[in-house]
Amino acid sequence: MDAVVHNVGIPNGAQLLVVNVVAPYLLTSLIQRPKRLIYLSSSMHRGGRASLAGMDWTGRTSTGCYSDSKLFVTTLAAAVARLWPEVYSNAVDPGWVPTNMGGPSTPDDPRLGHLTQEWLATSDDPEVLNSGSYWHHQRRQEPHPAVNDTRFQDLLLAELARATGTRLAGSCPRPISDSPRGNVRT
Template sequence: MARVFITGSADGLGRATADTLLHEGHEVIVHTRNTERLAAVKDLVHRGASAVVGDLADAGQTRDVAAQVNRLGSADVVIHNAGVYSGAQVLPVNVVAPYLFTALIQRPRRLIYLSSGMHHGGRDTLAGLDWSGTRPTGSYSDSKLFVATLALAVARLWPDVHSNAVDPGWVPTRMGGLGAPDDLRLGHLTQEWLATSDDPAALTSGGYWHHQQRREPHTAARDVTFQTGLLDALAGYTATTLK
């Protein structure tokens, strides 16, 4: 059984993933933005999950969440699920937090980053971005291109880790809306499969997945120059280097 840390586990795909993995007997670490949100995962904790707390829009709190996870022991898998759709916090939550967790959490065996089909509309430029979230400078599509790029960069740099990006589809969650057309179960199945399966296809790295099928990501996500530029920009902003 695996120990799996899932960011943004209070609702939506993160909670659904935690619920499934707990049911399957895995050790799960759930995450909420603040202590008030712990009530939303109370049932998961009663079933054996551990909980960590911190607002991923704040880099200091993100570092503290990483420390909380490390104190619980080495995670086998980290699922970077937390995300916001709009506003100034898109880059801090969707990109900076996954980068800091990747750099600070004891290296797991598997890493899964939630991207989106909308990443194909992202801009492959790093100019003029405010990673702090003081002002909105990056769109949701931009952020999902950046996080897919991060996943594929880690796959290249860490050959001993299975690092993949996932497009969960447009599913009926709080973010996706009740009218979203895709299957909610399929929206978290791929993450669970990549996190815990011994299927040879799941034991691969550097993929961009949709419903357990490899898809081709935006060309920039595989571009080493763009990957390097993104990592350098994030290292410069956070004063934390991915080693």
């Protein structure tokens, strides 16, 4: 495969973490590595909590919020970029576009909702040939500080591996901390 775009998300409910975080983690862990991975994030990831304490990755109970889930998937993209240097892995904020989830009166142009993902998946522009970035409308932006915290990345990967029974190749078999569900202050 040339590229995989993890383009799924739900705004709330018990399945929030399963759909927004566990599914992209498992797909990434189980497929043959593509040349490029693109994970859909949101500017709301900046309001997420860099804490894995109490998260239910099974979807039986509602834990975490949309912002938390987008912080986690953005962190996953950065972790993959670090661990798999031969793969271009990036996160994208598509903007607030008119979709079933965004609603009909959103301010962004609908074309902008997919333009950056297409560009990252297909372009040979030197700007695109990088990994570990967070993008919004074809421009790099600074993500939440926890995204690039390698300790938090390792904690998240270890927790997802524990919850799913599937380890991402190249990740540490155990978290690098006293507690696999610890908090990271940023």
